[in-house]
Amino acid sequence: MTYxxxxxxxxxxxxxxxxxxVRRTPVLTTDLDPxxxxxxxxxxxxxxxxxxxxxxxxxxxxxxxxxxAGVIAVSxxxxxxxxxxxxxxxxxxxxxxxPEDANPAKVAATRALGAEVxxxxxxxxxxxxxxxxxxxxxxxxxxxxxxxWNVIHGQGTAARELLEDEPDLDVVAAPVGGGGLLAGTAISxxxxxxxxxxxxxxxxxxxxxxxxxxxxRIQVLASSPRTLADGVRTxxxxxxxxxxxxxxxxxxxxxxxxxxxxxxxxxxxxxxMHLALEPTxxxxxxxxxxxxxxxxxAGLILSGGNANLQTVATLLAxx
Amino acid sequence: MTYxxxxxxxxxxxxxxxxxxVRRTPVLTTDLDPxxxxxxxxxxxxxxxxxxxxxxxxxxxxxxxxxxAGVIAVSxxxxxxxxxxxxxxxxxxxxxxxPEDANPAKVAATRALGAEVxxxxxxxxxxxxxxxxxxxxxxxxxxxxxxxWNVIHGQGTAARELLEDEPDLDVVAAPVGGGGLLAGTAISxxxxxxxxxxxxxxxxxxxxxxxxxxxxRIQVLASSPRTLADGVRTxxxxxxxxxxxxxxxxxxxxxxxxxxxxxxxxxxxxxxMHLALEPTxxxxxxxxxxxxxxxxxAGLILSGGNANLQTVATLLAxx
Numbered sequence: 001m002t003y004x005x006x007x008x009x010x011x012x013x014x015x016x017x018x019x020x021x022v023r024r025t026p027v028l029t030t031d032l033d034p035x036x037x038x039x040x041x042x043x044x045x046x047x048x049x050x051x052x053x054x055x056x057x058x059x060x061x062x063x064x065x066x067x068x069a070g071v072i073a074v075s076x077x078x079x080x081x082x083x084x085x086x087x088x089x090x091x092x093x094x095x096x097x098x099p100e101d102a103n104p105a106k107v108a109a110t111r112a113l114g115a116e117v118x119x120x121x122x123x124x125x126x127x128x129x130x131x132x133x134x135x136x137x138x139x140x141x142x143x144x145x146x147x148x149w150n151v152i153h154g155q156g157t158a159a160r161e162l163l164e165d166e167p168d169l170d171v172v173a174a175p176v177g178g179g180g181l182l183a184g185t186a187i188s189x190x191x192x193x194x195x196x197x198x199x200x201x202x203x204x205x206x207x208x209x210x211x212x213x214x215x216x217r218i219q220v221l222a223s224s225p226r227t228l229a230d231g232v233r234t235x236x237x238x239x240x241x242x243x244x245x246x247x248x249x250x251x252x253x254x255x256x257x258x259x260x261x262x263x264x265x266x267x268x269x270x271x272x273m274h275l276a277l278e279p280t281x282x283x284x285x286x287x288x289x290x291x292x293x294x295x296x297x298a299g300l301i302l303s304g305g306n307a308n309l310q311t312v313a314t315l316l317a318x319x
Numbered sequence: 320m321t322y323x324x325x326x327x328x329x330x331x332x333x334x335x336x337x338x339x340x341v342r343r344t345p346v347l348t349t350d351l352d353p354x355x356x357x358x359x360x361x362x363x364x365x366x367x368x369x370x371x372x373x374x375x376x377x378x379x380x381x382x383x384x385x386x387x388a389g390v391i392a393v394s395x396x397x398x399x400x401x402x403x404x405x406x407x408x409x410x411x412x413x414x415x416x417x418p419e420d421a422n423p424a425k426v427a428a429t430r431a432l433g434a435e436v437x438x439x440x441x442x443x444x445x446x447x448x449x450x451x452x453x454x455x456x457x458x459x460x461x462x463x464x465x466x467x468w469n470v471i472h473g474q475g476t477a478a479r480e481l482l483e484d485e486p487d488l489d490v491v492a493a494p495v496g497g498g499g500l501l502a503g504t505a506i507s508x509x510x511x512x513x514x515x516x517x518x519x520x521x522x523x524x525x526x527x528x529x530x531x532x533x534x535x536r537i538q539v540l541a542s543s544p545r546t547l548a549d550g551v552r553t554x555x556x557x558x559x560x561x562x563x564x565x566x567x568x569x570x571x572x573x574x575x576x577x578x579x580x581x582x583x584x585x586x587x588x589x590x591x592m593h594l595a596l597e598p599t600x601x602x603x604x605x606x607x608x609x610x611x612x613x614x615x616x617a618g619l620i621l622s623g624g625n626a627n628l629q630t631v632a633t634l635l636a637x638x
């Protein structure tokens with residue numbers, strides 16, 4: 001078995017494992033371009049693709065027999081809700097570290113799913129260290145947001161479904177932050193068709209994946225970048241993600257989009273496609289609209305819809 | 320054949336006729352309520368359900384052999400774009416009368432689809448009279464927005480698809496303005512299951528269908544109502560629509576929702592379901608959220624997504 005075959009097999013197993021817990025989101029066509037296909041993960045459980053990986057990781061832990069005391073995650077966003085839901089589903093305790101300045105609505109949503117949330121003294125900068133401390137105290141098992149094989153294989157189920165429904169795509173594009181979604185997408189896409197172009201899209205303001213691709217080794221941003229696309233503010237991709245994406249060359253290209261292009265894509269998603277996307281979810285659409293994707297039939301993985309309404313209101317009708 | 324069988328047969332024929340021109344929209348589930356099913360017609364061609372009826376009407380005209388000089392419609396909204404597209408598809412001229420105060424974006428969209436637009440001197444009040452004059456001058460054939468059997472049968476294809484995908488619903492709800500969508504929905508729903516409850520939802524500010532249902536004869540509003548739900552500002556339902564809905568009792572109930580409830584539903588659609596609905600499209604959701612639908616598994620026909628972005632921005636983040 002090749003590297004790709006092995007990982008693709010793991011994605012198939014993930015698809016089986018998570019089937020009864022996540023939604024098979026539809027594939028949409030649009031009035032914009034007959035060659036465009038959308039995989040709107042905003043309609044996924046909790047409003048983003050994240051439960052695909054979180055359920056695969058948590059179910060794998062439990063199925064493995066060594067039932068942990070609980071699971072722990074660090075996230076201010078979609079991964080928090082996904083881990084909270086997956087843990088609650090299998091009856092495990094979940095502890096989520098959320099930076100103090102996070103959106104209160106997301107904190108409330110995470111608590112509503114039954115997770116314990118710690119915010120006091122947590123900052124974007126110290127969160128990794130605080131995580132290690134709390135893990136040691138409680139004996140909980142980490143569900144990493146991207147640098148984890150089960151998470152990567154779970155995220156790969158979105159592209160797998162897309163290509164089952166639309167086998168003749170030439171290009172598949174997905175956002176890239178830590179690289180969980182993009183690595184999983186690359187595995188499913190290259191297994192489906194080695195000639196399919198796999199493209200990662202990131203904000204120009206957070207171009208570590210682009211520079212990593214160019215340099216051939218992991219590049220780290222000095223600090224968490226400011227971008228509308230708050231789902232991809234990680235400072236570097238993970239080691240496993242690097243291995244899949246660049247060492248094994250399963251990703252063809254990383255492209256970057258400006259903040260104005262992201263804002264434009266959110267507005268087009270709303271007004272022409274009627275999808276309420278979060279800015280991160282609109283990254284692949286921004287790449288498509290502003291001519292940054294290779295030619296051909298393109299499938300876009302629109303990763304989520306959990307936007308701050310005030311931000312989006314301003315994007316829709318600037319004052 | 321009963322009245323219902325006859326009309327349901329016409330809906331089946333409409334489904335066949337329009338199949339290659341309209342989209343089969345998906346059925347969505349949500350995190351809000353496991354018993355809820357959504358039929359998001361915002362993803363339909365042109366962003367609303369209207370092409371179902373417009374294509375059925377225009378294709379029936381052309382198939383009938385007596386090819387008209389062109390087609391004509393009066394609309395400031397979704398029907399205009401639908402008729403323009405259907406006419407362009409079969410190579411017929413289309414002339415659309417749009418009131419002078421209409422949204423310029425919708426006028427531009429209608430022109431972009433190849434239709435001739437007349438706005439000069441057209442008001443909401445005089446538009447019917449101007450229509451008759453222009454029809455006489457040009458010899459064009461009217462495509463009525465709701466009081467037309469081909470339009471009603473075309474609109475019925477949405478509920479038909481919903482019930483093919485989700486056969487076990489207890490309730491189907493749709494917005495009601497002139498009654499084209501609701502009459503078609505009622506035909507498909509009652510043919511599927513006579514016990515299925517069919518509910519029309521309208522703004523309390525435009526409650527002519529509610530009063531018509533109570534009175535047992537068509538009630539007419541004194542003037543076009545002011546409501547966020549600008550797709551249902553018609554002053555009365557049509558004669559054919561009355562026949563289906565109330566004379567033959569294929570609609571069980573009309574419920575009304577307040578402007579605040581409509582605004583609340585638009586916000587929930589955005590933030591919890593990630594659907595960019597126009598206020599009219601959110602009417603059935605408002606009825607569901609505010610406890611106005613009968614109990615049971617409910618399918619909501621969310622009629623469209625062509626909202627004024629400024630209005631929606633204000634609904635999402637009030638200042």
